[in-house]
Amino acid sequence: MADVPTPTQTPQRTRVNGGKEAATDKSAVTLPADADVLARAQAGDHQAFAQLYTLHKRRIYSLCLRMVGNVAEAEDLTQEAFLQLHRKIATFRGDSAFSTWLHRLAINVVLMQLRKKGLSLISLDEAMEPNPEEGPSRSFGAPDLMLTGAIDRLVLERAIADLPAGYRLIFILHDVEGFEHNEIASMLECSIGNSKSQLHKARLKLREALRMQNRQEARP
Secondary structure, three states, rough: OOOOOOOOOOOOOOOOOOOOOEEEOOOOOOOOOOHHHHHHHHHHOOHHHHHHHHHHHHHHHHHHHHHHOOOHHHHHHHHHHHHHHHHHHHHHOOOOHHHHHHHHHHHHHHHHHHHHHHHOOOOOHHHHHHOOOOOOOOOOOOOOOOOOOOOOHHHHHHHHOOOOOHHHHHHHHHHHOOOHHHHHHHHHHOOHHHHHEEEEEHHHHHHOOOHHHHHHHHOO
């Protein structure tokens, strides 16, 4: 990945700890260690910003890699996410945990890139089309107990990476990142029904991939 970007603007005051305003003069207030790093980064401290990068880069890279399935592209998107952080860090007001805020910022960066590439989500009609091999119908969006047991993490990661882009994206946003279908629909500019149906299809494909893996491992 490229070098850590450094802040160029120094806001007069920052908001941390649930949105409360705090002076950047550390003699006036004592902050927890993590909040102090954030406050200093917001105030233009280059070393503090580098600390934030070091603390969060691995998780943000992992998120990007899961969403796009390409190492080089994930590295570029990770760098872009931290460039966006450089530009927007002063706007963080503590309404949520900083890690959550940064996570959403990174997701938005990935989604913007996917839109530029023209990612097309499978139509709702196609996703809802019955398939005799799917077995009994299930409620779209309900927890999939077949995917929550003891599964080899690497096998599951590979299966997720092999999903079609639209399926993979919604599975990660819903089952990994924990977004609700109405949030996903807003992010992807699709219907809630489309989000639910593609999650259903993604789970079916994952279950089939895991069954195939189990069959291969069971062969003498």
